[in-house]
Amino acid sequence: MIRFASLALVPFIALAATSAEAKDILVHMKNMGKEGAMVFEPALIKAKVGDRIIFNPTDPSHNAETLPSMLPAGAEPMKGALNKEVSMTVTKPGLYGIKCMPHYTMGMVALVQVGHPSAADVAAAKAAKLPPLAAKRMAGLLDRVR
Structure with a gap:
């Protein structure tokens, strides 16, 4: 009976361990930053499953939303x-x-890398249709994915 009870706790222990390892990552939305005008800082966010990405409008007139063409299945x-x-x-x-809708055509995009994406994931992201300035900035971010 004790063995069964111990086995029943395994999923809860695993969940607690995953939650304990999760972290918050703060991303600022800025009118002017290290990489120029209308930027997310950092623009390339490396995370693990379970991490929480917090998008903070450091300057006014920004939002953050996912790009439907660049979202993992599910x-x-x-x-x-x-x-x-x-x-x-x-x-x-x-x-x-990730994009800031008001400044999307000005190239205000970010990329969240969770784990180690496959070559197919990177190729699919590179094939996504984005406005020219957003595409240029995103291409630079995708080149940094490892």
Whole structure:
């Protein structure tokens, strides 16, 4: 009976261990940053499954939302309100494209890398259709995925 009770606790212990390892990652949305105008800092976010990404509108007139064409299968989309902090807990490994809708055509995009994406994941992300400035910035981020 004790052996059965111990085995029944394994999933809960694993969940607690995963939760304890999860971390919060803060991303600032800025009008001007190290990489120029209209940026997420950092723009390349490396996370693990279970981590929470917090998008903070450091400057006004920003939001953060996922790009439907760059979202792992089964991952929940996220859409934050203008001038409001929004968070997203990453639940699937892969690449999550993020945009600021008001400044998307100005290239305001970010990339969340969860785990080690496959070459097919990277190729699919590179094939996503984005506005020219967003595509240029995203290509630079995708080149840094390891």
